[in-house]
Amino acid sequence: MDARSCYGDYMNAPTLPDPLPRTLERWLTGPRFAALPTRDADHPPPLLSFEFFPPRTEALEQQLWTCIRRLEALRPRFVSVTYGAGGSTQARTHATVARIVRETKLVPAAHLTCVGATRDEVDAVARQYWEAGVRHIVALRGDAAPGTTYEPHPGGYPFAADLVAGLRRVADFEISVAAYPETHPTALSPDADLDNLKRKLDAGATRAITNFFFDTETYLRFLDRCLAAGIAASVVPGIMPVTNLAGLQRMAAISGVRVPAWLARMFEGTDDDPELRRMIAAVVTAEQVRLLQANGVDEFHFYTLNRPELTHAIAHILGVRAH
Ligand SMILES: Cc1cc2nc3c(=O)[nH]c(=O)nc-3n(C[C@H](O)[C@H](O)[C@H](O)COP(=O)(O)OP(=O)(O)OC[C@H]3O[C@@H](n4cnc5c(N)ncnc54)[C@H](O)[C@@H]3O)c2cc1C
Secondary structure, eight states, X not given: OOHHHHHXXXXXXXXXXXXXXXXXXXXXXXXXXXXXXXXXXXSXXXXXXXXXXXXXXXXXXXXXXXXXXXXXXXXXXXXXXXXXXXXXXXXXXXXXHHHHHHHOSOOEEEEEEOTTOOHHHXXXXXXXXXXXXXXXXXXXXXXXXXXXXXXXXXXXXXXXXXXXXXXXXXXXXXXXXXXXXXXXXXXXXXXXXXXXXXXXXXXXXXXXXXXXXXXXXXXXXXXXXXXXXXXOSEEEEEEOOOSOHHHHHHHHHHHTOOOOHHHHXXXXXXXXXXXXXXXXXXXXXXXXXXXXHHTTOOEEEEEOTTOHHHHHHHHHHHTOOOO
């Protein structure tokens, strides 16, 4: 639309400058937003879950527990602990989850993968979790070591859907699985990936948690595609508060996530200023979750990276308060 002809509709319009100042041109021709709608007081605050990774050193253990204690006050519905390939990483996941059961009021969810283990071995780990009081598993295929391609273990669960079915036989776990709004990088097609998600839910998972994403539209369209495919389970958005663009770009490249140009531009020139990066991260993430909330999303899973501040701030903005 031509801004000048719009402006002509206004009574007593002064003579227009030429060219029009950009703000005026945008005001006359673009959509108008007064504010993002807020949820009113009658709406309960959203349900949150937080993801941690098991620490490798004593110092990181301290950091993790400071993070857990601070976020515990937000009463998340569960906290999950990631699982890596290899014995020592797996032991650390188990130790962290067991300590959460023993020392906190939090409900833990243990991540479990198919990588490098027979079905019996995976079942045995699941049984240990059940015996330790863990009732929720995040069931994943897992990835091969960097530089190699994933090959199912000859006696193992080949894919996450098979693991979900196996876990169902072990005990009555609540099971969450992974979903990919931008499609898993090795999927044959977006539709094949969606069929796979449906298979995981049909096999007995109760919810999906998405990989992180930055394009809200992509996630919302993914929800539409899930519904059209007959998926009625929650597809909880995975939220990644970003403070390190280089690290994010590496992770995003591995997992097929698009880092929009506007996000990269936001962090330009901030390499030497961690405080500035944190403030930008808070704003970017707050805008993302507010937009999702305005679209009716009322469950969020935060990739905390074992740091509580940003997650706490964003949870507060979403309406969740510490108790
Ligand atoms: C919320 C979340 C948490 C995560 N936590 C961890 C973690 O703790 N530890 C870790 O190592 N990784 C973790 N990951 C990463 C995950 O392991 C990788 O993304 C992995 O590559 C795929 O796992 P999946 O469970 O989605 O696999 P699957 O659902 O099995 O899918 C893997 C790929 O195989 C395809 N596929 C599935 N079944 C078949 C079939 N029968 N034939 C052909 N193709 C098939 C799918 O379309 C997809 O492309 C996590 C990811 C998310 C989103």
